Amino acid sequence: MRRRFVKHRLAVCGxxxxxxxYLAAAFADFLAYSDPGKLDAQRILVPPQRVxxxxxxxxxxxxxRLVRTRNPETLxxxxxxxxxxxxxxxxxxHGYPYRLFGLFPTDIHWIGTRGEPTESSLFLLGSDxxxxxxxxxxxxxxxxxxxxxxVGVCISLVLGVILGAVSGFYGGIVDLVIQRxxxxxxxIPTLPLWLGLAAAIPPTWSVTSVYFTITLIxxxxxxxxxxxxxxxxxxxxxxxxxxxxxELCGARPRRIMFVHMIPACTSHIIATATLALPTMISSETxxxxxxxxxxxxxxxxxxxxxxAQNIQAVALYPWLISPALPTAVIVLAFNLMGDGLRDAADPxx
Amino acid sequence: xxxxxxLRVRGLTKHFGVARDGEAASADILRAVxxxxxxxxxxxxxxxVGESGCGKTTAVRCIVRAMPPTSGNVWFRTTAGGVVDLAxxxxxxxxxxxAEIQMVFQxxxxxxxPRLSVLDIIAEPLVVSxxxxxxxxxxxVANLLELVGLRPDHMARYPNAFSGGERQxxxxxxxxxxxxxxxxxxxxxxxxxxxxxxxILNLLLELQDRYHISYLLVSHDLGIVKHISDQVGVxxxxxxxxxxxxxxxxxxxxxxxxxxxxxAVPIPDPRRRRAAYAAPGEAASPRNPPPGCTFHPRxxxxxxxxxxxxxxxxxLEPGRFVRCHRAHELQxxxxxx
Numbered sequence: 001m002r003r004r005f006v007k008h009r010l011a012v013c014g015x016x017x018x019x020x021x022y023l024a025a026a027f028a029d030f031l032a033y034s035d036p037g038k039l040d041a042q043r044i045l046v047p048p049q050r051v052x053x054x055x056x057x058x059x060x061x062x063x064x065r066l067v068r069t070r071n072p073e074t075l076x077x078x079x080x081x082x083x084x085x086x087x088x089x090x091x092x093x094h095g096y097p098y099r100l101f102g103l104f105p106t107d108i109h110w111i112g113t114r115g116e117p118t119e120s121s122l123f124l125l126g127s128d129x130x131x132x133x134x135x136x137x138x139x140x141x142x143x144x145x146x147x148x149x150x151v152g153v154c155i156s157l158v159l160g161v162i163l164g165a166v167s168g169f170y171g172g173i174v175d176l177v178i179q180r181x182x183x184x185x186x187x188i189p190t191l192p193l194w195l196g197l198a199a200a201i202p203p204t205w206s207v208t209s210v211y212f213t214i215t216l217i218x219x220x221x222x223x224x225x226x227x228x229x230x231x232x233x234x235x236x237x238x239x240x241x242x243x244x245x246x247e248l249c250g251a252r253p254r255r256i257m258f259v260h261m262i263p264a265c266t267s268h269i270i271a272t273a274t275l276a277l278p279t280m281i282s283s284e285t286x287x288x289x290x291x292x293x294x295x296x297x298x299x300x301x302x303x304x305x306x307x308a309q310n311i312q313a314v315a316l317y318p319w320l321i322s323p324a325l326p327t328a329v330i331v332l333a334f335n336l337m338g339d340g341l342r343d344a345a346d347p348x349x
Numbered sequence: 350x351x352x353x354x355x356l357r358v359r360g361l362t363k364h365f366g367v368a369r370d371g372e373a374a375s376a377d378i379l380r381a382v383x384x385x386x387x388x389x390x391x392x393x394x395x396x397x398v399g400e401s402g403c404g405k406t407t408a409v410r411c412i413v414r415a416m417p418p419t420s421g422n423v424w425f426r427t428t429a430g431g432v433v434d435l436a437x438x439x440x441x442x443x444x445x446x447x448a449e450i451q452m453v454f455q456x457x458x459x460x461x462x463p464r465l466s467v468l469d470i471i472a473e474p475l476v477v478s479x480x481x482x483x484x485x486x487x488x489x490v491a492n493l494l495e496l497v498g499l500r501p502d503h504m505a506r507y508p509n510a511f512s513g514g515e516r517q518x519x520x521x522x523x524x525x526x527x528x529x530x531x532x533x534x535x536x537x538x539x540x541x542x543x544x545x546x547x548x549i550l551n552l553l554l555e556l557q558d559r560y561h562i563s564y565l566l567v568s569h570d571l572g573i574v575k576h577i578s579d580q581v582g583v584x585x586x587x588x589x590x591x592x593x594x595x596x597x598x599x600x601x602x603x604x605x606x607x608x609x610x611x612x613a614v615p616i617p618d619p620r621r622r623r624a625a626y627a628a629p630g631e632a633a634s635p636r637n638p639p640p641g642c643t644f645h646p647r648x649x650x651x652x653x654x655x656x657x658x659x660x661x662x663x664x665l666e667p668g669r670f671v672r673c674h675r676a677h678e679l680q681x682x683x684x685x686x
Binding site: 240241242244245246247248249250251252255259260263264 | 526
């Protein structure tokens with residue numbers, strides 16, 4: 001299977017991108033140089049900044065100090081660079097404190113400014129309407145969006161595998177009930193379902209409870225496809241002689257399913273999971289974009305895009321739309337990788 | 350049930366409902382196994398023989414209860430000495446008896462889980478029956494591998510590292526793991542090369558001598574059966590048409606169908622002429638069997654009575670059962686034993 005996957009160039013590229021994204025998610029706080037929650041009224045809607053690499057013929061990366069002016073005619077805030085003040089940008093600078101992997105307390109970030117606080121001087125991708133650095137928010141938001149997909153896929157994987165296996169193994173009335181439930185779930189249009197369920201979440205809940213509820217909602221709808229596929233595979237395995245042999249030596253159904261049947265579908269399950277992840281990610285993004293999923297102060301790609309929902313953002317502050325790019329890239333990368341995995345696992349499908 | 354009989358099957362019947370378009374499933378019945386009776390004696394071998402599709406496999410699957418029979422009795426003498434009707438037990442009642450009846454399968458490729466090592470495959474019956482100690486299991490598996498002529502140090506390998514014959518040996522080792530008293534071999538050698546066949550058959554015979562195992566063999570090849578069975582039952586379209594001791598049936602078959610099967614056995618002698626007789630045409634469909642004797646459309650000896658009246662299963666001579674109206678008057682050719 002590995003050899004067939006490696007032959008699939010596009011899938012390998014997708015895989016590398018996915019790995020890169022998850023690495024970024026793991027080191028999100030390290031990559032985010034500014035505190036993503038730090039408000040700054042003086043730094044509202046700063047456009048993306050350039051980092052100049054050379055200063056007087058010497059290599060010395062720096063940014064210029066921002067000067068804020070208000071346009072007297074349009075009353076729009078303008079930022080200009082004060083070329084006389086160079087703020088040096090250094091690697092592995094000290095910034096806001098955090099815990100790496102939630103374990104090791106540290107305050108090292110990959111870059112930062114010296115002399116002035118990073119939060120008010122460095123804006124690689126600009127800042128949002130509350131003066132928070134967009135790049136840092138993007139990195140942290142990516143982590144949220146990627147992990148919400150992961151947890152969701154795990155839950156729906158377990159549900160799909162168990163219900164699919166049971167349905168295919170026992171057949172008869174059990175199969176009938178499970179399949180009708182799947183049909184009912186699939187018949188429900190997902191968007192209105194999410195709208196309804198999301199509206200049912202009390203607004204007083206904390207960010208984390210909302211996060212988990214959203215994950216649960218997404219995964220309880222997401223297991224049906226895998227259950228269907230697995231049911232078919234189990235039904236065909238049911239007629240294999242080695243399954244009969246296990247039955248004849250008195251093995252119970254649970255053992256037969258977990259020792260003989262489900263392992264035979266592993267590659268298929270992995271492929272399905274990688275194809276389900278982007279769906280989960282995009283559903284979270286879509287929900288939050290509509291303001292029904294995660295809400296501020298939680299940070300996710302959907303929450304960030306929610307802030308770019310108006311015509312002003314598109315016309316005047318186009319950098320606010322930048323979270324759309326990683327969303328599209330990660331979903332595409334996952335789909336390419338999943339397709340490759342599926343082709344490798346199941347060349348005849 | 351006589352004391353030396355370990356398995357007695359009486360009137361075993363398995364019908365499948367065949368759904369036709371727009372009709373209820375019960376409208377059409379496929380009689381896969383129809384009123385089959387036989388007994389297997391202790392430490393002896395009974396062979397079920399017939400063309401493909403005649404219901405041999407369905408019959409043995411009903412006996413091991415891989416599927417429930419429609420009707421009939423399957424009496425089995427347990428180690429404890431009691432007699433139980435396997436056809437009447439439920440899954441839970443069957444489980445303690447599973448160890449005593451084991452099966453060797455036709456296809457050495459699909460009968461071993463490709464994802465388990467040989468150790469895990471052979472150990473499965475032990476693990477299922479509650480043996481937990483790894484060393485005990487390893488020793489037992491090593492013993493079993495030696496018993497079937499494989500090297501114990503191969504137990505960590507996976508089935509794909511073995512040839513068909515070796516895989517069949519692994520299947521036999523698995524069947525023997527729980528000291529069964531009856532082993533059912535469903536076409537156990539028909540997927541193997543001719544040279545390997547003899548080895549596997551000899552292995553089965555050797556194991557029978559050593560452990561007094563009774564065999565119920567299923568085969569479509571009378572040539573193979575001749576060497577290792579004590580009794581032979583011939584099936585045609587779901588019914589048993591003749592059963593007798595092995596020697597007797599080869600020397601002088603009583604049913605024209607048996608004679609046709611015998612005539613089809615190749616004789617490894619270029620100077621001998623093959624008997625011209627064989628049954629023309631195709632085997633009848635168990636879904637729509639001909640009236641009267643199911644074999645009459647292909648039978649050379651058919652008389653008008655055969656088309657109308659269904660022959661009964663009768664004991665023509667001691668120990669020789671046959672289902673034919675003319676069995677008493679026909680002189681059929683067998684092959685010299």
